Amino acid sequence: MNDNFILLESDDVVLLGEDTFKVSQIEQLIQKNIKEKLQRHIYEYNSFHPGASMLEFFNSIPIGKTNIDLAEIKHEYIQNCQVLRINGRGWEKGKLKIEIIILPTNNSDKQVYVKFIPDEHMECEAFLDEIFQIVYDNPIGECK
Template structure:
């Protein structure tokens, strides 16, 4: 299999805050992992000291001044993991066990410092999740079993 995650491969955004991620030997709830990643991202944006004093990276990136007449205003700063993803396992509330897959993380931070970042975690399962058929409940019903036994 190619090391890069296929762009058309199925993934889901992890939003079950109490689900558990296993990354190597470290475990985190999804909520805590997002908090830690966002906190680290914010601290990186705030690190920069020059001879004039303290300046944040986000302040320096508010605009790109090409020349005296040309200034380009910036938008959000985004950080993403590589396309290969991060090997992990997830244990979901109510599931029967760990599910292996890969994570991709994206963190967006506005240039105006508001202390807010948006963290999105995509989970690409190694094995596709078997979809439950809408007919499965019907097939399990006593009426269906009686009908199928009569034929």
């Protein structure tokens, strides 16, 4: 999947299956869900290993004698959807990409980005890729 996803505005509307949400609601629900899951896992882990947080394991990764500090943990979820953007283009079918970034050193700071790419954009891009491949395979003025 490419990087041509468009960052949605907080008032844009997303249709996921039969449920409709504003982007701001999706961000809030994700934040709440992550917080609850992290608290539950940290509690369960601390019950067996008091004094250590689940995310502390991700602070650094040893490779040989070197420790590499981890800057962030990034999750991406992609889902088919429809979006009604505030710019008034009507409902668009496409892919929703939700990026969640968690900083292992600060588990209270989570960033959520909700992005969208219309299906028509992906179809145009595939068509352009085919044209570029034809031009690449058959350069103009090539001597035989």
